[in-house]
Amino acid sequence: MGLINSILTWVMQKRIHQIELFIKYPIEVQDELLKKLIQTARFTEFGQQYDFGSIQTYDQFRERIPIHTYEETYPYIERLMKGEQNILWPSEIKWFSKSSGTTNARSKFIPVSQEALEDCHFKGGKDLLSIYVNNFPETKLFDGKGLAVGGSHQINELDPSASSYYGDVSAVIMQNLPPWAQFIRTPSLETALMGNWEEKIEKLARETAKTNVTNIAGVPTWTVLLIQKIVELEKKSSILEVWPNLEVFFHGAVSFAPYRSLFQSLIPTEKMQYWETYNASEGFFGIQDQKNSEELLLMLDYGIFYEFIPAHELDKEHPRALRLGEVELDKNYAMVISTNSGLWRYNLGDTVKFTSLSPYRIKITGRTKHFMNAFGEEVIVENAEAAITKACEATGAVIDNFTAAPVYLEEGKQGRHEWIIEFKVEPPTLPAFAHELDEALRSINSDYDAKRHHNLALIAPKIHSVREGTFYNWMKRRGKLGGQNKVPRLANSREYVDDILSMMRES
Structure with a gap:
């Protein structure tokens, strides 16, 4: 496996130059991306409704298209789930990411295009590894497997004849991963996509306990339960007795700060790294790019155009969003995104603050309704x-x-x-x-x-x-x-x- 580790480490480091480009030219990258999104979607139903073909500037885009909540976007999404196409985005939409529904009481279904899978979610996963390898060039990450603690997916129950599917974003990604990515991950796809969590955690534990796991990716809450289950089944005092080569936990979805001491007790080594990501149903937004940091580099070339609503504007009927070049440090903003899955000026429901403007780094501060x-x-x-x-x-x-x-x-x-x-x-x-x-x-x-x-x-x-x-x-x-x-x-x-x-x- 040493040769494979060397080759994959070299491949991952090659992406760093492209990341440095959007760090150096953030506004230009975002402007070009917005033009591409508008041009690509101009003949969709939504694009014709708002006459995308005549939009030439960001100001026209901001003035013409209102900010949309999920509830306002859902009528379009519902039609997509029933098999209609070319509504929000021109390419076929057959995958939907089901969110946990923390913005409102019901679950949300977010369209996931092939472009979003390849240029956002897969790219984000590769960049996470690239940035980690760049920080730790002597890593042995690829000498073992990456354990993904994810969700499940199922046939879309709204209209099975439409051949569309939905599931947690992690499950949608795992189902569609390219062969090389499947090779470096564990458990089996069948186990990873099981729907019953209690059966799944038992099978996850038994299947991965015999694997050389070097890295874990998941939500802290559920990862803790899996680690505890494995330690219990294997009758060990520490997970390091099961996975001696474990070196990093890639985590997201909730703040890691309250969990840090718990993980340190379960993984008792100072060599263990904890690396944060900002990956949601709607897209992959940020990656920790520095050691021992709580800041996330905002990823600007993933097919997502960003806007930000100042917190004091949120209660207004028509809040004014700012583009990236207009934001200020240490102020609370609600994120608004336009994406290559057809979300247009979509209020994500998350709030962030900028900790750096060169490069653009953020911290997640919460939810607009939490x-x-x-x-x-x-x-x-x-x-x-x-x-x-x-x-x-x-x-x-x-x-x-x-x-x-x-x-x-x-x-x-x-x-x-x-x-x-x-x-x-x-x-x-x-x-x-x-x-x-x-x-x-x-x-x-x-x-x-x-x-x-x-x-x-x-x-x-x-x-x-x-x-x-x-x-x-x-x-x-x-x-x-x-x-x-x-x-x-x-x-x-x-x-x-x-x-x-x-x-x-x-x-």
């Missing part, structure tokens, strides 16, 4: 994850999962935040953890601090420590096990918190 702002405190997911990480460090606790929501004002009662936390290692006391969490949030978020001052609008947070497996069982009850599904961190309503508390009372 926040707590019942009292003007404006707590976003990034705040919550940073605060809970600090509280864990201060108390020696290790968490597995959490969610939080407001307790609204009632007559004679003040408002507060209520947290449900599943600990792997409990803090000395819950009041001590609550204090550290509260103090951390106050130091991170000035609006929260102002509302907490002298218990003006908020009193100290309330924390429930729940037994191991609570979030797993809750996700199972909701039909959200495995794949890209993730626990919603924050909500401005009490839907999730009340549902979990009700489940706890029932048991």
Whole structure:
């Protein structure tokens, strides 16, 4: 395998020059990409509706085409799922990425064109390896296999005669991977695409335990469960006794910060690398490109044109989006994308902030609908994850999962935040953890601090420590096990918190 590792390492490093080009000429690359997208789609139904053929400038594009939510895009998507074509994009659409539905209560179905598979998702996967190899030229990554902890896919139930398919984005990618990529991954495709998560994790564990796994890609929540299952089945004290050559975990979908200490206990070596990606149903957007960094390089040549809505514009009926050259550092923006799958000025629902403008690097800060702002405190997911990480460090606790929501004002009662936390290692006391969490949030978020001052609008947070497996069982009850599904961190309503508390009372 040494020769294969040398050849693939050399091949991966060749892409770095192209990445350096879009880093040097970001605006030019994005402008050219927008022109290509508009030109390609000008004869689609959507392109004719908005007269793409006459659009010559970005300003015309911005003024003519309104920003679309998923709900506004869905009527087009529904027709595609029933077999109609040339609606949003000219090439055949037969694959749909099913999201976890965290933006709203139902699942979302995102069209995935062949161009998006090849020029975005596959390219993103290759670039992830290229950037990693460039940072670690002595890597032995390709001497073993990459373990992908992904989802499942199935025949499109809306219209089987349309021969269209849907599944988690990870499953859609795995099903369509080229032969060379299939060769360097594990488990078998049959196992990887199993639908029943509980059966799948057992089979995943048994099948991969005997494989020389050098790297893992997946969502931290589900990867933890797989590692624990393998250690249990193999009767080992550490996953390194099973996979001694494991060197990197490529992770995404949720912040890794609250999980870091848990992974370090499961993989007890300082040599282990943790490398972040930003890959969603709608596209592959960012890759960590520096060692020990929490910043993601925004990938600009994947067939995706980016715009950004300033956070203060989000409540407006017609928010004004900015192009890449107009953004500023350390401000919160909602991402808007136009893609080579036919999403046009689509509000992704994610929020980011720029940490660098040369090159363009970002950090994910949350979701446009995942926040707590019942009292003007404006707590976003990034705040919550940073605060809970600090509280864990201060108390020696290790968490597995959490969610939080407001307790609204009632007559004679003040408002507060209520947290449900599943600990792997409990803090000395819950009041001590609550204090550290509260103090951390106050130091991170000035609006929260102002509302907490002298218990003006908020009193100290309330924390429930729940037994191991609570979030797993809750996700199972909701039909959200495995794949890209993730626990919603924050909500401005009490839907999730009340549902979990009700489940706890029932048991």
